[in-house]
Amino acid sequence: MKRAPKAGVAPKMDIRNVASRARVSIATVSRTINHVPTVAPALAARVWKAVEELNYFPNTQARALVSGRSRLLGLIVSEITNPFFPELIQEFENVAVERGYEILIGSTNYDVKKTESCVRRMLERKVDGVAIMTFGIEELLLDRFAAGDIPTVFIDLGPNNPRSTTLVVDYRQGIYEGIQHLAVLGHRKIGFISGPLKMRSAQTRKAAFIDCLRAIGLTADSAWMVEGDHTLDGGRDAMQRILALPEWPTAIMCSNDMTAIGVQHELFEAKLRVPDDFSLIGFDDIHLAEYTIPPLTTVRMSCKDLAYAAVTDLISNLDPEGTPPPSKPSIPTHLIVRQTTGLPRNALSDLAHGKKSKARAELAK
């Protein structure tokens, strides 16, 4: 325990201390710190030296108060316990921190009360911008932030507001690849477990599914399209409902990976096998997807891309001088084939009976 010159508590460093130690005015310190170019190198050097020696760093609150910018970014997700979001949060945080922003996280849990609380907290803390990554537009969110004139970035569909940008995800590509993959394997009866349909992006994914089915000449059977809620429990319940149906599909696409994991579980409980009895495709490609048993075939949507685009858009919307928001390539998605997809059940026996020469032909590929 070395004797410290200063007694335990840090001696409250402020800009004035630095100024006097560097023998300049506080304005010069401020300029130096903020990299205003008009500071004489000699002075700047003295200032930085003092900063080092005193281990000074500016008071964020004061800065925010006077500048009106908090350097806080809001990030609203639907459910922090869905592993997709932590992955997204991590990426988001990385790039935000790198740019000098802190992030405030809010989880809506699909709950109106919680959503309102999120919005209010963000407004109160005066976030400079907010990313709404709930994959579901809630008018609620929209209006409140628009009213506060806070830049926002939404997914899929946002307000038509200059302060707001919209990230568009190309769901269709990945879903198409998935369906194509199933079709090649011989599947003709494909079910779909959607997200909560009150969310726009759940509808979008479902619509994409239906379109893609049609594109390869299949039609969607509405009995096989059931609504989930993007959770494990939801996936399990949805699968239960499908199993209660008089006729079963041979393959199922899920609106996200958690749903698919719930389905796998239900199938396990029902002593049904994946992919022997049911082929299964998820969506998101969370890290866990590689570890399910068997490993999940899924559509990858890069949360890295999403996060990067979100932060970038937000920040460029804040710094008017910054480059204008560049062209918006849509976030791509594509299929990752693992082990939950295989031939439809009975395919082999059907083959043996020569019933499906077409399937055999495709198998041969």
Next chain:
Amino acid sequence: MKRAPKAGVAPKMDIRNVASRARVSIATVSRTINHVPTVAPALAARVWKAVEELNYFPNTQARALVSGRSRLLGLIVSEITNPFFPELIQEFENVAVERGYEILIGSTNYDVKKTESCVRRMLERKVDGVAIMTFGIEELLLDRFAAGDIPTVFIDLGPNNPRSTTLVVDYRQGIYEGIQHLAVLGHRKIGFISGPLKMRSAQTRKAAFIDCLRAIGLTADSAWMVEGDHTLDGGRDAMQRILALPEWPTAIMCSNDMTAIGVQHELFEAKLRVPDDFSLIGFDDIHLAEYTIPPLTTVRMSCKDLAYAAVTDLISNLDPEGTPPPSKPSIPTHLIVRQTTGLPRNALSDLAHGKKSKARAELAK
């Protein structure tokens, strides 16, 4: 689009607007808002009315600047992508928000650079307190916060500092139950996959494992105690190392659920079965544990309890007038039996040959 009297942007409400509308001084408004009891009810009523009408809420930055308290709580976790932490974060956030605090999340990813960045960010934002839930004391964290005189709460082992409290988790109980459970099933060769041993709590859990083994008359075989890193990949790799051993244990305890899921995956890839070839016990009981295939037997540690205790301790450490930190019950853990534990492999055939009468006796229970 109704014509708004005010043009789009909110007309920058401040305490002065409220004051003039309520025909009182700003000091009175401040007192009212802060529930200082000495405000005449009549005035208070006028103030609240004005607040309502103007839809006013105080500027957090200004408040923080003058009061020196940011109402921000830091929460440092080791890895936000480990599902245990989002569950913890959610609980933490719930109780913090309820008490009027916002939280700043930092994820260290077991990385020194990132850890330092976390600390610095928290310090810069002037958090009122910080919970270090990394399950691993890093001297680093300690010193920095102690120097800043910021209240902290650690898990397992923290600094001996009045501004700092320590949450103690009763690992032993749950681990003991787990080992007992395995022993009753007839397991005698039990392996352990720890967390990163540079973390204190990983050592603690391992020590608890060894002790419990001894307590029921078994001894730990050091070859079967391998180091993991609390991740899926780590669990998989650790299991690979175990499978490379000349002799295998019949059961494996893991230091957390992610490790166990990694193990399950590796076993699946190796065409080994759980629990037929290996019994498996996890730790944490994340929601997912119920959904693995087969569902994971694990030791539950309530992240709700943890989060609640952490926030409570922190806040009571901030409000000197608040109740002094109450007695510290340790966070309990206990076994949740699901389907990854069963008889040791060959138990049945051994029985048939009458080799293990002892096992038979226990089976009978």
Next chain:
DNA sequence: CTGAAAGCGCTAACAA
């Protein structure tokens, strides 16, 4: 019980 006034630490005119 209430109001006037002095800052909290910093940035951004405006002068020099």
Next chain:
DNA sequence: TTGTTAGCGCTTTCAG
């Protein structure tokens, strides 16, 4: 180029 100064919106003495 640098320094002086006026606040940012709020809390908190200190008088009244």
